[in-house]
Amino acid sequence: MSRRISSFFLIGEILLWLLIFGVPVLGFFSGFFWKIFLGIFWGCLVWARFFEPKIIRVRTQKISVSLPKFRLAVISDLHVGPLKKRKFVARLVEKLNRSGADAVLIPGDFVWGDAVKFSPELVPFQNLKIPAFATLGNHDHFAEKKSDPDQSAIVENFLKKFGVRVLRNSAEKLGKIWIAGTDDNYSHFHDLLETFKKIPVGAPVILLAHSPSIADEISPALTVSGHTHGGQIRVPILGAIPFVIPTKNGKKLEKGWYAARRIFVSGGVGEVGLGMRFLNFPEITILENVPLKKS
Numbered sequence: 601m602s603r604r605i606s607s608f609f610l611i612g613e614i615l616l617w618l619l620i621f622g623v624p625v626l627g628f629f630s631g632f633f634w635k636i637f638l639g640i641f642w643g644c645l646v647w648a649r650f651f652e653p654k655i656i657r658v659r660t661q662k663i664s665v666s667l668p669k670f671r672l673a674v675i676s677d678l679h680v681g682p683l684k685k686r687k688f689v690a691r692l693v694e695k696l697n698r699s700g701a702d703a704v705l706i707p708g709d710f711v712w713g714d715a716v717k718f719s720p721e722l723v724p725f726q727n728l729k730i731p732a733f734a735t736l737g738n739h740d741h742f743a744e745k746k747s748d749p750d751q752s753a754i755v756e757n758f759l760k761k762f763g764v765r766v767l768r769n770s771a772e773k774l775g776k777i778w779i780a781g782t783d784d785n786y787s788h789f790h791d792l793l794e795t796f797k798k799i800p801v802g803a804p805v806i807l808l809a810h811s812p813s814i815a816d817e818i819s820p821a822l823t824v825s826g827h828t829h830g831g832q833i834r835v836p837i838l839g840a841i842p843f844v845i846p847t848k849n850g851k852k853l854e855k856g857w858y859a860a861r862r863i864f865v866s867g868g869v870g871e872v873g874l875g876m877r878f879l880n881f882p883e884i885t886i887l888e889n890v891p892l893k894k895s
């Protein structure tokens with residue numbers, strides 16, 4: 601793990617554990633209403649750190665785009681690392697095998713931290729019984745910051761070894777549909793001309809790109825992205841907390857299906873930072889296309 605990520609992780613962990621142990625102590629010395637408030641806060645904290653990130657939800661999202669009928673699973677932002685290990689990946693793979701999907705699309709961010717140390721945690725992908733198409737994310741390129749050495753080749757090689765098809769500005773066919781994948785567009789490694797080079801004009805295409813900002817550059821029949829983690833911590837009605845989504849579009853493309861822009865943004869299955877999720881379960885989404893009727 602790079603020095604920066606390990607110190608950031610350590611400080612975060614210390615603060616979190618101070619809160620987890622400190623809040624009940626504060627509650628002991630507080631008045632009745634403070635006790636209730638601190639109790640709820642503590643419960644949410646413990647749930648968000650120790651329970652919700654482990655619960656994998658499978659949800660079907662019906663969409664209507666001008667592509668042939670399909671049933672495709674989407675997962676994103678696994679972030680294997682100090683928090684997510686191969687046990688979690690094995691549960692994901694098991695659920696994907698039982699999902700009845702034709703294939704799974706994974707728009708990047710496989711690791712959080714040192715690729716050499718953590719990529720082997722992706723080994724359960726070798727038990728996946730459906731084809732997997734992936735692009736890389738910003739965390740797959742760098743350990744944490746731009747001056748760290750590019751580690752994308754390490755992640756790519758492990759994924760290929762485990763049977764995942766890695767698309768880096770390239771495309772492959774899945775039945776009648778082309779799956780086009782850009783390299784990480786958050787850090788500008790993407791090349792759309794190269795990505796679409798071998799796809800015949802007018803052919804059915806699904807575009808995979810890590811950051812949903814790709815929707816500002818191109819809008820094919822369907823785009824699948826991740827990167828946002830849905831904000832990780834969500835609140836009722838508001839969804840993601842303002843200003844935490846790390847893209848230009850921010851909350852405009854935070855999580856879910858945006859029919860007008862024909863883009864699906866996965867809330868992901870992994871975490872970075874404090875490793876918490878609230879009202880935002882790790883999710884396998886089954887995109888089910890009910891094709892548009894031609895008039």
Ligand SMILES: [Fe+2]
Pocket residue numbers: 677679709737739827828829
């Ligand atoms: Fe991510």
